[in-house]
Amino acid sequence: MSPNAVPTLPLRLGISSCLLGHQVRFDAGHKHSPYITQTLGVYFEFVPFCPEVAIGLGTPRPPIRLVDVDGSIRARGVKDRQQDVTEALIAYGDTVVRQLGSVSGYLLKKGSPSCGMERVKVYDSASGHRLRSTSGIFARTIMQALPDLPIEEEGRLMDPRLRENFVERVFVYHRWRCYRAAGMTPAALVDFHTRHKFSVMAHDEPAYRELGRLVANAGGGDLEAIANQYIRVLMRALTKTATPKQHANVLMHIMGFFKESIASDDKTELLEVIDAYRREQLPLIVPMTLIHHHLRHHPRDYLSAQYYLNPHPRELMLRNRI
Numbered sequence: 001m002s003p004n005a006v007p008t009l010p011l012r013l014g015i016s017s018c019l020l021g022h023q024v025r026f027d028a029g030h031k032h033s034p035y036i037t038q039t040l041g042v043y044f045e046f047v048p049f050c051p052e053v054a055i056g057l058g059t060p061r062p063p064i065r066l067v068d069v070d071g072s073i074r075a076r077g078v079k080d081r082q083q084d085v086t087e088a089l090i091a092y093g094d095t096v097v098r099q100l101g102s103v104s105g106y107l108l109k110k111g112s113p114s115c116g117m118e119r120v121k122v123y124d125s126a127s128g129h130r131l132r133s134t135s136g137i138f139a140r141t142i143m144q145a146l147p148d149l150p151i152e153e154e155g156r157l158m159d160p161r162l163r164e165n166f167v168e169r170v171f172v173y174h175r176w177r178c179y180r181a182a183g184m185t186p187a188a189l190v191d192f193h194t195r196h197k198f199s200v201m202a203h204d205e206p207a208y209r210e211l212g213r214l215v216a217n218a219g220g221g222d223l224e225a226i227a228n229q230y231i232r233v234l235m236r237a238l239t240k241t242a243t244p245k246q247h248a249n250v251l252m253h254i255m256g257f258f259k260e261s262i263a264s265d266d267k268t269e270l271l272e273v274i275d276a277y278r279r280e281q282l283p284l285i286v287p288m289t290l291i292h293h294h295l296r297h298h299p300r301d302y303l304s305a306q307y308y309l310n311p312h313p314r315e316l317m318l319r320n321r322i
């Protein structure tokens with residue numbers, strides 16, 4: 001299937017409403033993230049959910065927290081310990097899962113007993129002492145039901161590597177949804193895989209080989225099962241942050257396509273830049289820019305088709321800081 005036949009779906013992210021500035025927090029405040037609304041918002045439509053408001057807790061409301069009750073994590077009132085909204089949050093999460101077929105990622109508010117992705121404090125129900133940390137109840141419901149969906153917390157977006165990783169995953173998953181919408185065929189799966197080879201190689205070499213084996217069987221097996229397994233392995237692989245060493249290995253691999261056609265001083269320059277990037281003396285954008293330069297002068301269709309070279313909009317400048 002030609003990539004041109006793949007439809008373009010709206011690029012949507014589910015999100016905790018308070019991150020958009022909606023005044024839905026327990027204190028009637030918000031946690032507006034300018035980076036999300038003003039930078040990511042240029043490229044993404046947001047689909048907001050506030051589970052605590054949705055289950056009728058109102059705004060403002062007495063706060064809730066996670067407590068351990070005989071080994072079971074419950075969402076209970078901080079003051080009114082009889083108040084237990086665990087089941088309501090799970091039920092609402094199940095409802096939202098059914099609405100998330102049109103989103104390509106989800107951004108959660110950190111630390112929330114409902115929305116937190118990780119490190120949400122859990123207290124002992126009797127003593128009130130902090131015991132450990134886990135995911136919020138609503139977030140856990142979403143993550144368990146949709147393990148392939150890219151999900152991240154807004155706090156972690158401040159880390160340049162995690163931010164780039166999340167946005168890359170969203171775009172990969174979005175392209176997958178577009179391919180799916182066009183109707184999956186063995187040829188489409190091969191095309192999708194071919195264009196993401198270097199991306200997955202940068203994150204997880206063993207997964208790269210596993211995905212290759214899956215795709216090789218696409219023509220003769222249960223395509224639906226293979227496609228489901230493919231995206232599961234791919235999305236799990238991409239959650240592993242690509243290190244400078246892994247990126248440098250892929251860049252060297254790409255350089256191999258040019259080595260016969262570029263002048264020896266250009267080759268030396270590219271090698272030096274890749275090495276400086278590997279030693280974290282330069283950001284990834286520098287060797288990538290040189291690669292693009294050589295690709296313009298020595299076109300290679302196979303390379304031009306690689307999403308690794310253009311994983312997300314350049315204007316987001318995600319590779320300028322990693």
Ligand code: SF4
Pocket residue numbers: 016017018019024025026049050051052053109112114115
């Ligand atoms: S963290 Fe979640 S539950 Fe809390 S205010 Fe934000 S959207 Fe609502």
